[in-house]
Amino acid sequence: MSQAREHGSEHWPKRTFRNGGVGSGAAARKRAAHLAFGTPVLPLLVVGAIVLADLAGxxxxxxxxxxxxxxxxxxxxxxxxxxxxxxxxxxxLSAVLGIRDGVPGAELMAVLSALAAVTLASALASALRWRRERVLAAVRSVAEAAQHALLAPIPSSVGPFQVAVRYSAAAAEARIGGDLYALVPTPYGVRMIIGDVRGKGLPAVGTAALVLGVFREAAYDEPDLLTVVARIERSLARNLDYDDFVTAVVAGYPEPGRLEVVNCGHAPPLHVRASGSVASVDPVDPAPPLGLRALTGETPSLQVLPLADGDQLLLYTDGVTEARDHGREFYALAEGLARHVSDEPASTLDALDAELQAHVGGRLHDDAALLLLRMPASVEPASAVAAGGGSVTVPSPPRPPAAGVRCGGGAE
Structure with missing residues (x-):
């Protein structure tokens, strides 16, 4: 992902303080580099080439x-x-060459006048360009701050999990898009969300901010994960237009060995077992995206996924799986994950990022987010994992006991 950024506490820039001598030398080098960068080298080369051509011919x-x-x-x-x-x-140089070549005075004055007019117009254009660049830099700085406020950096470990995140906005210049994610520790365990807002640009950013705000509030207040989803749905129903929606996966880890997943029209997570096999966590009862429940009347269901020692879970948005190469082939995320999975989530996403970027030729055309969690082997007791594997489907609250067991699907 060409504009991908890694969010983690260890990746924040650090400022070091130096003594006066070293600092002054660094400042001098910085000023020299700035002066060299602003020197119009190419225009001077062009002028020199024209002068040489005149002298030669x-x-x-x-x-x-x-x-x-x-x-x-x-x-x-x-x-x-x-x-x-x-x-x-x-x-x-024009005056010197004109006199040398015997150019008539009237013609030489016309050339100099034209050169003066071009110079003044170019200086004005440069001033306007410089002003726009400063405004753009300020806007990008605000966008960067907004992204850090909206998509708060996630540390490398949250609760019992090792965590890594990669995010890339399709509007690379804006550095912010319509994909969203959050992972927060709560009194009811670690809870997370990943989603994709319909559309791009500022409207999508506003909707993403609304979803994340409601999620972070409800995740701390509600003991039931389906109630968290219901609160997000109600908020979107009040604030979105009839044709807007958000696909999302909301998950929670309330107790050792038990991962709850609610899928609202989103791409299914990928469950990586300690053995290295990859299974797609497809929803048993597909639910509509958030914001569309009133149109269908369908409610999401809760799946319970046993999460053993060394297991990993990858949440992602469709900007990853719908990325195409020059032959219009989609990127096979499950196969790529199986190739690059490791005990370090950050290393796994680094490898996926590089492979995805190579697949699309260096630039994604949609917002893309990857959130990978790993349960270290030393954290969760093996006895907490349900025998037989699979996921249990439970209807909307009030929830009766689990109805049955469903094994995860095969790799994509």
């Missing part, structure tokens, strides 16, 4: 107007002061 007036390319090109890379410097240099 002696064609005079044929070459002199081309010197205006120097300040025009400098407007795309330099500040106004650099543009003016290139323009003055080009004018001086």
């Amino acid at each position: 002696g064609a005079g007036i044929i070459w002199l107007p081309l010197l205006a390319a120097g300040p025009a090109l400098a407007a795309t890379t330099s500040r106004p002061f650099g543009v003016l410097c290139v323009g003055l240099l080009a004018a001086a």
